[in-house]
Amino acid sequence: MSSAPPAPVIDARGVTKSFGTNTVLRGIDLEVHPGQVVCLLGPSGSGKSTFLRCVNHLERIDGGRLLVDGQDVGYELRHGKLYELTERRIARRRAEIGMVFQRFNLFPHRTALENVVEGPVVVRRRSRAQVLERGRELLDRVGLADRASAYPSQLSGGQQQRVAIARALAMEPRLLLFDEPTSALDPELVGEVLDVMRDLARDGMTMLVVTHEVGFAREVADVAAFMADGVIVETGPPRQVLDDPQHERTQSFLARVL
Amino acid sequence: MTPAPGVTADPADPALPVVPLRHRGRFVAGLIVLVLTASFLVNVAGNPNLDWPTVGEYLFAPLTFRGLVVTLWLTFAGMAIGIVGGVVVAVMRLSANPVLRTVAGLYVWVFRGTPILIQIIFWGFLGAFVPTITLGIPFTDVVLYSAQTSTLIPATVAALLALGLNEIAYGSEIVRAGIQAVDHGQTEAAKSLGMTPAQTLRRVVLPQAMRVIVPPMGNETLTMLKTTALVSVIAGQDLLSNLQAVYAQNFKVIPLLIVASIWFLVLTTLFTIPQRRLEQRFGRGVAGSAVARRPFARALETWKARR
Numbered sequence: 001m002s003s004a005p006p007a008p009v010i011d012a013r014g015v016t017k018s019f020g021t022n023t024v025l026r027g028i029d030l031e032v033h034p035g036q037v038v039c040l041l042g043p044s045g046s047g048k049s050t051f052l053r054c055v056n057h058l059e060r061i062d063g064g065r066l067l068v069d070g071q072d073v074g075y076e077l078r079h080g081k082l083y084e085l086t087e088r089r090i091a092r093r094r095a096e097i098g099m100v101f102q103r104f105n106l107f108p109h110r111t112a113l114e115n116v117v118e119g120p121v122v123v124r125r126r127s128r129a130q131v132l133e134r135g136r137e138l139l140d141r142v143g144l145a146d147r148a149s150a151y152p153s154q155l156s157g158g159q160q161q162r163v164a165i166a167r168a169l170a171m172e173p174r175l176l177l178f179d180e181p182t183s184a185l186d187p188e189l190v191g192e193v194l195d196v197m198r199d200l201a202r203d204g205m206t207m208l209v210v211t212h213e214v215g216f217a218r219e220v221a222d223v224a225a226f227m228a229d230g231v232i233v234e235t236g237p238p239r240q241v242l243d244d245p246q247h248e249r250t251q252s253f254l255a256r257v258l
Numbered sequence: 259m260t261p262a263p264g265v266t267a268d269p270a271d272p273a274l275p276v277v278p279l280r281h282r283g284r285f286v287a288g289l290i291v292l293v294l295t296a297s298f299l300v301n302v303a304g305n306p307n308l309d310w311p312t313v314g315e316y317l318f319a320p321l322t323f324r325g326l327v328v329t330l331w332l333t334f335a336g337m338a339i340g341i342v343g344g345v346v347v348a349v350m351r352l353s354a355n356p357v358l359r360t361v362a363g364l365y366v367w368v369f370r371g372t373p374i375l376i377q378i379i380f381w382g383f384l385g386a387f388v389p390t391i392t393l394g395i396p397f398t399d400v401v402l403y404s405a406q407t408s409t410l411i412p413a414t415v416a417a418l419l420a421l422g423l424n425e426i427a428y429g430s431e432i433v434r435a436g437i438q439a440v441d442h443g444q445t446e447a448a449k450s451l452g453m454t455p456a457q458t459l460r461r462v463v464l465p466q467a468m469r470v471i472v473p474p475m476g477n478e479t480l481t482m483l484k485t486t487a488l489v490s491v492i493a494g495q496d497l498l499s500n501l502q503a504v505y506a507q508n509f510k511v512i513p514l515l516i517v518a519s520i521w522f523l524v525l526t527t528l529f530t531i532p533q534r535r536l537e538q539r540f541g542r543g544v545a546g547s548a549v550a551r552r553p554f555a556r557a558l559e560t561w562k563a564r565r
Contacts, residue, residue: 058446088454095452105447108543109465119451122461151543164447171451 007070008033009175009206010055014064017050024050026230027064032175032223037207039217039238042227043253048210051227052177055208056097057090068097069174095123098168102180104160106152112139112163113148119171131170138166142196158189162196169200176200178209214257218242226250312513316504317520325497326521332418332486332496337479339422344429349459351434362430369427375488377424381416382492417489417496425482432474436467468540476533480526487518497521 010032017025024047032038040048053059054066057074066073074090075082085093106115116135120126139145142162152160161181168176178197182190194216201207201220211217217224217238224238228249234241245251302308316322350362369377380387385407393403411419440463448458490499501514 056450058449091449091452091454091457093452094450097450099447099450101443101447103443105441105443107444107447107462107466109540110543118461119453122457123452153543167451177450 006034008067009036009069010208011067011070012051012064013066015051015054015061015066016063017047017054017059017061024230025054025061028227028230028232030225030232030235032206032208034206035204036222037201037205037209037220038223038225039221040208040210040225040227041212041214041217041242041253046227047230048227049179052179052208052210055175055177056094056099058099068093091123095119095171096174098171098173098176100161100164100168100176100178100181102183104152104157104164104184106160106164106167108152111149111151112144112155112166115152115163116166116170119167123171135166135170138169139163141169141199142166143192156189157185158192161185161193165193165196165200175206175208178207178211180210180212182211182213212257214242214254226253228253307512308516309510309513312510313516313520316501316514316517321500321504322497322517322521325495325500328414328495328499329483329486329497330525332414332421332489332494333479333483335418336421336425336482336486337475339418340425340429340478340482341433341475343422343426344431344433345464347426347430348433348437351430352437366427366430369424370431374420374424374485375491378417378420378488378492381411381420381423382413384411384416413489413492413494416492417486417494420489421482421485425478428478429475432471432478433467436469436471437463439470440466465540469537472533472536472540476529476536479533480529483525483529484522487522 008031010030012028012030015025015028016023028047028051030038030051040052042048050059054061055068055073060074071077071093072082073093074085076085076089077083106112107118110118113132113135116138117128117131120131120134121128136145136148139148142165144159144162144166147155147159147163152163155163165181181197182193185193190213194213197207197209197216198220209217209221219238221238223235224241225232225235226241226245226247226249227233234245234247234250241250242254245254347362347365350358351366353359353362388407391405391407391410392401394401444462444466445458448462453461486494486496487498489496490502493499498518501518505511505514
């Protein structure tokens with residue numbers, strides 16, 4: 001194992017998930033390697049977001065194996081059995097995975113800077129003084145150095161999403177998950193968020209991105225995966241999947257989106 | 259500047275004079291209510307049975323102040339029990355554990371579903387029901403501590419128990435509503451940072467729930483202040499108990515009730531000040547919350563602006 005090429009950050013094998021009688025994931029196979037940007041595309045209801053949420057255990061999978069950094073999400077493998085983890089240990093593993101939400105989910109009672117340092121202070125137990133400087137650097141990195149003391153309600157959607165990205169980065173995650181990060185934004189604000197994500201990709205951040213931005217996927221992604229009805233129907237380099245789709249579902253989706 | 263009647267003003271003039279609407283109906287209604295109120299007040303104040311000297315005599319009497327101290331103590335201690343216990347019961351009700359959920363639900367059902375007066379009398383007469391209180395290991399004979407109920411729980415403690423335990427039921431419903439009002443995305447954001455459920459509750463959910471919790475809790479505090487008067491039925495040493503003891507002897511019921519009412523009005527008025535402060539503090543970061551809801555101040559500003 002150790003001499004093999006670097007292990008995938010995400011390794012999903014036949015992941016299934018249902019909500020009641022509604023089967024959302026019907027066997028997802030996907031690998032995300034360190035430094036890769038993988039974009040999940042597909043019609044709404046295809047299970048993209050659900051799969052993303054399974055990766056940091058916001059949803060529990062029903063079948064298959066889902067490994068992050070070689071460890072089962074939410075479980076521990078011992079003596080050939082998967083033991084369910086305590087909330088505390090799940091939390092510790094989540095701290096290594098950053099997540100950016102469609103609706104930002106910034107903490108409204110804290111300023112931009114306080115949002116960014118909340119994770120390091122509460123979860124990593126760093127001293128506030130120590131992390132404030134780093135928090136300012138991160139806000140500067142997303143172009144919001146001058147809005148450090150603004151509350152989320154005083155920021156535009158695009159600014160809020162950039163703060164949310166800085167908040168995720170403050171935990172120094174091994175992996176960043178993006179759940180339709182630009183879908184709740186006014187069209188003219190989409191660009192500023194995509195710019196930040198493009199920079200992160202260039203810096204080698206491992207990213208799994210659920211998005212409807214086909215242009216972004218074509219330009220930034222290493223792998224584009226197209227999902228429909230709970231399975232990945234087509235996967236490969238974005239130019240291949242997006243410009244020369246083989247599967248009929250991919251073709252009809254792209255025809256409607258482009 | 260004012261154009262003479264009949265003279266057409268220049269419609270393009272940006273500084274045309276504006277004539278506000280005169281509300282004649284409002285003026286008449288206000289006058290009628292004012293006259294009625296004044297005649298009522300004059301009649302009450304002039305009633306010889308009211309006996310103002312007695313009111314003056316007892317308004318600042320040591321016995322009144324002793325009662326006030328107990329009333330305030332019961333209010334604050336009762337609210338403290340209610341809030342802390344309320345958070346615990348609320349979290350139990352929202353827990354994934356069906357046993358905790360059911361027990362919490364039963365608690366709220368019993369304490370909200372029976373009159374507070376009955377609960378006060380019950381705790382006051384606990385000694386008749388459970389003569390000795392024993393602390394031990396359940397279902398064994400191991401006894402760690404044992405005492406007479408009547409010595410362990412005097413009237414004021416029984417009063418506090420009754421008020422506090424009752425308030426837990428109401429407080430928990432307020433806290434539960436507050437917690438449920440916080441967007442679920444907040445919990446997910448906290449979890450995704452790696453916070454444990456306890457950290458999520460303390461750092462993210464409760465501070466935001468406070469905005470929803472504080473206003474009704476302020477009302478609960480006022481209600482609690484006034485409910486303390488009920489503990490007079492078990493001689494709880496509160497303000498009303500003490501004044502009742504006086505009028506049981508001198509029969510000046512109305513003047514002494516006026517004394518109590520004056521103090522209750524003073525206290526309820528004072529209580530609203532910290533409440534507004536708290537509402538502003540926990541409204542941080544929420545659009546529109548900086549504007550305090552002060553109808554009179556706002557009306558005054560409008561009035562000034564008009565002039």
